[in-house]
Amino acid sequence: ESTRKELIQLLNNVEGHISGQELSGQLGISRTAVWKHMNELKKDGYEIEAVQRKGYKILSSPDKISENTLRWGLDTKWIGHELHHYDQVESTQEIVHQLAKQGKPHGTVVIADEQVKGKGRMSRNWDSPKGKGIWMSVLLRPNLPPVQAPQITLLAATVLARMIAERSALAPQIKWPNDLLINHKKVSGILTEMQAEQDTIQYIVLGMGMNVNQEDREIPADIKYKASSLKIESRQHWNIQQTVQHILRLFEETYERFEAHGFSSIKKDWEHFGYKIGEEVTISTMKKTWQATLVGIEPDGALRAKSKDGEEEKLYSAEIHWGEGGYH
Numbered sequence: 581e582s583t584r585k586e587l588i589q590l591l592n593n594v595e596g597h598i599s600g601q602e603l604s605g606q607l608g609i610s611r612t613a614v615w616k617h618m619n620e621l622k623k624d625g626y627e628i629e630a631v632q633r634k635g636y637k638i639l640s641s642p643d644k645i646s647e648n649t650l651r652w653g654l655d656t657k658w659i660g661h662e663l664h665h666y667d668q669v670e671s672t673q674e675i676v677h678q679l680a681k682q683g684k685p686h687g688t689v690v691i692a693d694e695q696v697k698g699k700g701r702m703s704r705n706w707d708s709p710k711g712k713g714i715w716m717s718v719l720l721r722p723n724l725p726p727v728q729a730p731q732i733t734l735l736a737a738t739v740l741a742r743m744i745a746e747r748s749a750l751a752p753q754i755k756w757p758n759d760l761l762i763n764h765k766k767v768s769g770i771l772t773e774m775q776a777e778q779d780t781i782q783y784i785v786l787g788m789g790m791n792v793n794q795e796d797r798e799i800p801a802d803i804k805y806k807a808s809s810l811k812i813e814s815r816q817h818w819n820i821q822q823t824v825q826h827i828l829r830l831f832e833e834t835y836e837r838f839e840a841h842g843f844s845s846i847k848k849d850w851e852h853f854g855y856k857i858g859e860e861v862t863i864s865t866m867k868k869t870w871q872a873t874l875v876g877i878e879p880d881g882a883l884r885a886k887s888k889d890g891e892e893e894k895l896y897s898a899e900i901h902w903g904e905g906g907y908h
């Protein structure tokens with residue numbers, strides 16, 4: 581594996597081509613071994629040009645991710661140490677449920693290039709086109725009562741928002757509880773599924789879907805008015821491997837903070853990115869519909885809203901009419 585890393589470095593460091601002989605000399609391996617490594621690189625999506633008497637040159641690095649490319653340089657303590665990548669799956673959620681039942685550890689990650697039955701909440705569909713986004717599920721085994729599971733969703737939303745803010749000039753916003761918006765359009769969704777027994781969580785499957793490199797025309801027509809991708813919003817291509825690694829690193833760090841200090845340590849981050857915090861929206865529950873200003877979230881993750889007469893309420897589930905953009 582380290583040979584491979586060095587090989588990529590050597591290839592990246594030269595302007596033009598580098599000969600097989602030179603590579604074999606520098607790496608201390610045979611020319612046949614160099615050739616084999618080249619084939620492996622191609623399998624992982626590197627586009628490599630081989631020219632007679634001149635040698636090799638990387639034309640493009642993989643957009644296509646693999647278990648290897650995802651593991652390289654992933655300096656995490658526990659997340660993604662067990663990592664499975666698939667070209668195509670029905671849904672990464674189902675795979676993680678199976679792995680959980682086989683006893684796989686906290687932090688196991690499953691990621692796919694494409695999902696043909698991507699799941700949203702309440703059996704809605706999640707469009708997951710090949711190679712265009714991050715379709716990933718993480719197995720978590722938190723030591724928490726089931727009522728606190730929604731906090732993990734909010735935590736994940738802050739991680740995704742921070743990642744985007746750290747890698748671009750975009751201004752991501754979290755629409756309670758868990759949509760990630762950019763310019764009022766959804767670029768990411770989170771699906772948290774829990775297996776619980778009495779008062780303890782057995783495990784959580786945290787699904788994160790992020791539209792990364794879709795072009796405008798690659799967003800399904802029926803959701804175009806409310807959905808977008810990082811590429812559309814930033815007008816640049818995003819490297820999926822680096823983006824995934826960034827998410828995993830931030831997730832681990834934030835999760836550890838959450839474990840040590842509870843959800844109140846995440847609250848500020850969430851509110852920083854909170855959509856329409858301080859603004860007026862219409863809220864409906866089974867009993868009534870009213871106008872209120874969103875104040876923030878509670879230390880337990882509930883949404884806090886203040887009605888015109890000054891009365892504050894904690895909302896665990898409610899329908900929020902967000903207004904504008906037509907997204908409800």
Ligand code: BTX
Pocket residue numbers: 670671672673695697698699700701702704705706707708714715716717759766767768769770771787788789790791803806807808
């Ligand atoms: P959600 O129920 O909030 O959002 C689903 C709704 O969003 C759909 O009904 C549709 O209107 C719209 N939608 C569908 N696909 C997209 C898309 N790609 N971008 C923006 N809007 C869309 C959100 O559910 C939770 C999604 C979790 C997806 C991850 S991917 C990895 C894991 N595996 C899996 O099957 N699901 C999760």
